Amino acid sequence: MVDMGPEWRAFDHEQRDKRTRVGAPITYTIHDKGLSTMIDWRNKDIYGRDIPARNRAQWYRLRKWQRKIRISGATERNLAFALSELDRDSSRLGLPRSVREAASVVYRSAVDNKLIRGRSIEGVVAASLYAACRRCSVPRTLDEIAEVSRVTKKEVGRTYRFLARELDIKLPPTSPVDYVPRFSSELGLPGEVQSRAIEIIDQAMEKGLTSGRGPTGVAAAALYIASVLLGVRKTQRDVAEIAGVTEVTIRNRYKELTEELDMGGSLLSGL
């Protein structure tokens, strides 16, 4: 297992140090550029002459070297492809450069530790991006990641779990709070609503009202309630649309939150 550093294990209370990084940091310098001379597959030199038997051992060593060079060349092509794929996904999701860079760190780490075997580059890129978004507190749902990449939701989730396990990435469950800024701004709601929604979510978490519920649904309901309380109400339909959940889900979370946090009266005065 590989250690990506404590910042990726913010919630690992135990054994967070004394682990040695495996292998040296790798820089993706193109080191075979300009190498045009081929080492022939047969035992001939560039002039087609036979190679003296006593030099063949050396010749084989050269071929072995070239094989490595070829492989690393493919590795670099793959990295270039992965990074362009990452750029495409990131821009489609409107993510800041910092998140994209965090994702590239995860991806390179996966490559360095040979975790790509048997997996598609697109899948690992998507999973790296999903992890980076969460790590940077600007989460995207698996559906959103799957939408912009050419990977299914199932594969993004599976690859994410694999990377998390192999790279010792331990991220806490996505908090509904992290979805509030994005949903709020997309709904054109003022900052006060955001603050109020976050207060509601904090209260909900303490009363165990978020266990097992989808973070986006909780965030959506909290924002809806906050908008009503502050007199800048949005329709459930609009909130549902932005949050990517159904109106039924918002109603269910709404009912639960207002009942358990006794907000019935406040909501009535808000109307």
Next chain:
Amino acid sequence: MTDVPIKIENIVSSASIGKEIELNEVSKALEDVRFNKEQFPGLVFKLKDPKTAALIFSSGKLVCTGAKSIKDSKIAINKTVDLMRTIDKDIPKKFDITIQNIVASANLEATLNLEAVAIELENTEYEPEQFPGLVYRLEDPKVVLLLFGSGKVVCTGAKTKDDAKLGVERAYDRLMQLELL
């Protein structure tokens, strides 16, 4: 060890009659059969009592799912093989039946804060966006538990009823010592 009652919900077992079978004949001879070789090599046979489903392969091996008890699972396999014997009289009366997996449910009688469990408990996976249950993998006994906010639990992967029960009880005690229950 705290006693936690469990309820067996499903049992998967397998057996081999030791000789090959022509599935096309089996599909003609039995009722409630579905067979699409291209889709899946096994023939699907649904038995009424015990209410189970069997997968029959041309190799003579079969899988039984859906039984609520080990006895029922064995009865189901024997009934299925009896029906197969109408096609081939030489199918042996005696053969081994192996319990492959037992799925059980239980109730811890207390709500769980899954966010806290996810952070404190080892070997867990919790992705509420995808599924409301928290996945807890136990090494001994080697079973997988699904923990829900309601305190309900599902245990799967056990080969014996005792392991299923032990798995739930070990999970209960571990949650207890971490003060998560």
Next chain:
DNA sequence: AATTTACTTTCAAAAGC
């Protein structure tokens, strides 16, 4: 808006792609 049906997760075996 209430019902119903259905999909998400976990597990194991079977034969073959």
Next chain:
DNA sequence: GCTTTAAAAAGTAAATT
């Protein structure tokens, strides 16, 4: 890995009424 089977848990979704 996938295909097929069954079953529970609880949340979410979609189609009907």
